[in-house]
Amino acid sequence: MNNRPKRSVWPLHCPKQTAASLHDTLRATFGAAPERDITPGEFIRFGGRNRPLWVRLFTDGRAAVFGDWRTGEHQTWSELGRPMDPAERAAARAWAEQQRRQREAEQRAAWAKNAADIALQWSRARPLVPGDPVTLYLKNRLGVALWPLPAALRYVPALPYFNEDGKEVGRFPAMLAAITSPAGELLALHRTYLSRDGRKADVPGPVKKLSRTCGPLGGAGIALWSEPDDRGVIGVAEGIETAMAAHYGGRMPVCAAYSAGNLAAWQWPAGARRLVIWSDHDEAGAEAAAKLRARAQRAGLAVLTKTPQQPGMDWCDVVQQRNTAAKTAATEHHKEGAR
Known part of the structure; x- marks a missing residue:
């Protein structure tokens, strides 16, 4: 009988306990989490159109930054409550700032398009009689x-x-x-x-x-x-x-x-x-x-x-x-x- 433990399907640098803990944190914070594995180094959007959320797990799988795309709010996470080191904190701030700038740029572009559509609809509407x-x-x-x-x-x-x-x-x-x-x-x-x-x-x-x-x-x-x-x-x-x-x-x-x-x-x-x-x-x-x-x-x-x-x-x-x-x-x- 082979008593050797089964090989984990999770990446070696992202143990199952760590990933599950991050999923749990996201659910506790937002009531939602990605339906798939959170791969280290990957930027993931989730939550749907009505609540656009995002998360990025650092490449070592030990810390992450996540936030709400619409409000710009963000938080950090580290495995088993471990405090982030200075490099991780700097990386989290940089990622959050990058997402804030991208969100604002996309919002400005969407507003500009919407403004043209709204003005056209209003101009085509008739005065009341x-x-x-x-x-x-x-x-x-x-x-x-x-x-x-x-x-x-x-x-x-x-x-x-x-x-x-x-x-x-x-x-x-x-x-x-x-x-x-x-x-x-x-x-x-x-x-x-x-x-x-x-x-x-x-x-x-x-x-x-x-x-x-x-x-x-x-x-x-x-x-x-x-x-x-x-x-x-x-x-x-x-x-x-x-x-x-x-x-x-x-x-x-x-x-x-x-x-x-x-x-x-x-x-x-x-x-x-x-x-x-x-x-x-x-x-x-x-x-x-x-x-x-x-x-x-x-x-x-x-x-x-x-x-x-x-x-x-x-x-x-x-x-x-x-x-x-x-x-x-x-x-x-x-x-x-x-x-």
Whole structure:
């Protein structure tokens, strides 16, 4: 009987225990690791498109540097907790800096390409006119027709809709909204897919989608009404429809942050002295409103947060209910008068 140990398939300079330990560290840090062996000296990307990660195991297999391609953050690892020697620390810093420079260069190139695509899409979109699917949609959502509508909104008659696999499943009317930086630069397009009669489109996924971006979105928003009124008042809400309802009900200029996360980071325009936050009545909306409120108060603004009484509602729901009730009451009054 042959009692000799089996020969390891791992490289001699990268023992199985070392490689497994690095995999475990990556999983503990990111929740993900390469699905194959980490070969010493090789630069490996993993994590997928939504979270681009990277790792490089040094040629001796005893230390590594790894990081998040998108954020630029990086960490180091060494076998069995062994401290890195000066040469390894220098190599880790050099690799991290190289990845940072490459990431920034690729980001600039992607943003430049996206900027041209976004500008072209926006230029091809049509100004709104009464009776088009966008104006009908907003009328259906609010329960009342508003006109004129902000120039930050446009209409596309047939916008391609892609499913999660990247396959085009059809073309639909769409409301386009310009997401701009505090300086007014066009950064992305918010798209709401519709039916011809102004309802939400029957699509196999989210009705609302964000285009690719051409710059950081921190502080950005949809400037439906971009300037404070003569009292220095400006309002902000999470979604387009909610902002439109707040403008209609609150009689003030209101911007849309397009998401709860961006509501917290939204930057009010210069000249604003009073900020009204039209918050959704849910946990995410309340948290975002509280963060924005704290920032604005630290900057010296007077801040008022308005929240619907009923949980789960936003101000578009409130305005729609009020307008529906008013129409019902008017109809009943007319019937009574005709008797």
